Amino acid sequence: MGWRGILGFEYGIVQAPLGPDISGPQLVAAVANAGALGLLRAPDWESPDYLRELIRKTRTLTDKPFGIGVVLAFPHEENLKVILDEKVAVLQTYWGDCTPELVAKVHSVGVKIVPQVGSIESAKLAIDAGVDGIIVQGREAGGHVIGQYSMPIPFNFCMLLIADGSIPSFILLQDSLILLVPTVVDLVGDRDIPVIAAGGIVDGRGYVAALALGAQGVCLGTRFLATEESYAHPIYKRKLVELDETEYTDVFGRARWPDAPHRVLQTPFFKEWRSLPTHESEANQSVIGHSTIHGVKKDIRRFAGTVPNMTTTGDLESMCMYAGEGVGLIKEILHASEVIRRLVEEAQLIIQQNIK
Structure with a gap:
C-alpha cells in the first residue's frame, strides 16, 4: 500500500x-x-x-x-x-x-x-x-x-x-x-x-x-x-552538487518578468554581480549563449532569467541557476x-x- x-x-x-x-x-x-x-x-x-x-x-x-x-x-x-x-x-x-x-x-x-x-x-x-x-x-x-x-x-x-x-x-x-x-x-x-x-x-x-x-x-x-x-544542462546539475549557498535576489530576468524575485545559487558570476544597479537588466546586455526552449530557438543575454537546459551553448557559468536553500544537502x-x-x-x- x-x-x-x-x-x-x-x-x-x-x-x-x-x-x-x-x-x-x-x-x-x-x-x-x-x-x-x-x-x-x-x-x-x-x-x-x-x-x-x-x-x-x-x-x-x-x-x-x-x-x-x-x-x-x-x-x-x-x-x-x-x-x-x-x-x-x-x-x-x-x-x-x-x-x-x-x-x-x-x-x-x-x-x-x-x-x-x-x-x-x-x-x-x-x-x-x-x-x-x-x-x-x-x-x-x-x-x-x-x-x-x-x-x-x-x-x-x-x-x-x-x-x-x-x-x-x-x-x-x-x-x-x-x-x-x-x-x-x-x-x-x-x-x-x-x-x-x-x-x-x-x-x-x-x-x-x-x-x-x-x-x-x-x-x-x-x-x-x-x-x-x-x-x-550537466554543468547546472554539477553546480547543484558542488555549491551549497543560495541568495534571494532580483538580478536575473528583470525585463522579461519584473518584480519577480528569485532564489539562485551563489555562483562566482552571481557573487560578482549581486549588486547590479536597479536600472540594469538583460535588455541592454550582450548575448552570451543560445538555447532551444520548448522547440523555439532563443538567444540568452547576460542577466536573463533563463537557466541552461540540455541544448544550451555559450557561457553557461554566467547564466542564472535557480536553487532552493536545501541545495547543500544534495x-x-x-x-x-x-x-x-x-x-x-x-x-x-x-x-x-x-x-x-
Missing part, C-alpha cells in the same frame, strides 16, 4: 514544474511511474500545438496520471484549452489569481486544480474558490518566490541600512514554511484540501518536518532538478525513482524511530 498519498497518487510527493522546460516528459514520466505527482511546465507563451505534443509524448512514457504547471502571469488561454481538452490529471497554477471561474472551468472536464501560493491572503482566496489542493511555497524555495510583501522599516533598523546617505522606506519579507504551512492548515480546517509544503525540502527529514507542520505532502524542485532525467545526481524511494523510506524510518 502507498504511504501519505494525496490527490489520488500513491505518495504525498510532488515534483515541481521546473521552468522553462527542465521538467520534461522523461522526468515527469519517471516521477509518475514511481507513484508521485510529476508536473510538466507549459511554455510561457501560447503554443497549443507544441503543448499537445508534449503531453502526448509524456503519455508514451507512462500510463500513470501526471500534471502540468501554468504561470498565469504569461499568455496561457490557448494552452489552457489544450490542457483541459487532453484532460491532464492536475493543473498547477502559479503567479496569478486562482479564481472561482477558473476552478469551475477546470472541474467541468474532470481535471483537478492545485495553485501554488506564498501568502495567507492567496491561500484564503484559493480555499474559497474550491481548489483540490494547495502548494504552500516558503521563502526557502528556489527559482521565483511568490511569497513577498512590504512593510515599513522601524527607524532604528533603518540606521543599520544607511549606506549611501539614503534610507529605504520599506523592506521585502517572505514567510517561511514553518509559519505559512500551519496557518494554511488551520484555514483549510476539515475541508478535503491537502496542503503541500514547498521550499528547501530535499530529503526524508524535510518530509517529516512538513508533516509535523500539518502538511499532507511535499513539493520538491531542486532535488528533482538534480536527477538523471531532468532536462537541466550530494549526488540520482534517478528520480531513487529520490522518491529514499524520501519515503527515510521519512518512514524517522517516524518509526520516534514513535514510542
